[in-house]
Amino acid sequence: MDVVSLHAVAERLGYPLTRVHQLIRDGQLVAMRRERELVIPEAFLTRGAVVKGLPGTITLLxxxxxxxxxxxxxxxxxxxxxxxxxxxxxxxxxxxxVKRRAQAMAL
Structure with a gap:
């Protein structure tokens, strides 16, 4: 899976880095650690935006x-x-x- 640094995410979305951290805290994005750095999967981003429906799906899960x-x-x-x-x-x-499936996936 290709990943992007939080700095690169901020640049691509046109946000300050603090806003990207807020998106993660608010559960609109999921970050992971790679080599001690927080990164976001490349697939979570489109041109200048977070993939439509991703924040809601993350919340449901x-x-x-x-x-x-x-x-x-x-x-x-x-x-x-x-x-x-x-x-x-x-x-x-x-x-x-996708959201229907996420709703049906109760643990």
């Missing part, structure tokens, strides 16, 4: 008890019924189906 690692795993695990991964479906404007 968190509400169902998913950890950040489990959220990342779920978003990037292939699902033959979509087809592809949930993040691919969100990027392809199939967010409604």
């Amino acid at each position: 968190r509400d169902n008890g998913y950890t950040e690692d489990e959220i990342l795993e779920w978003l990037f695990t292939p699902d033959d019924t979509l087809p592809g991964t949930p993040i691919d479906a969100l990027r392809g404007d199939r967010g409604r189906e």
Whole structure:
């Protein structure tokens, strides 16, 4: 999975770095550590924006008890019924189906 530093995310979104940190704290983005640096999966971003539907999907999964690692795993695990991964479906404007699945995934 390709990742982007928080500084690069801020630059791409046209936000100050503090706003990117706030998006993570607010649960609109999920970050991970790579080599002691916080990074965001490249797939979470489109041109100048966060992928439509991603923040709501993250919230649904968190509400169902998913950890950040489990959220990342779920978003990037292939699902033959979509087809592809949930993040691919969100990027392809199939967010409604992804959200339905996230709501049904109560732990």
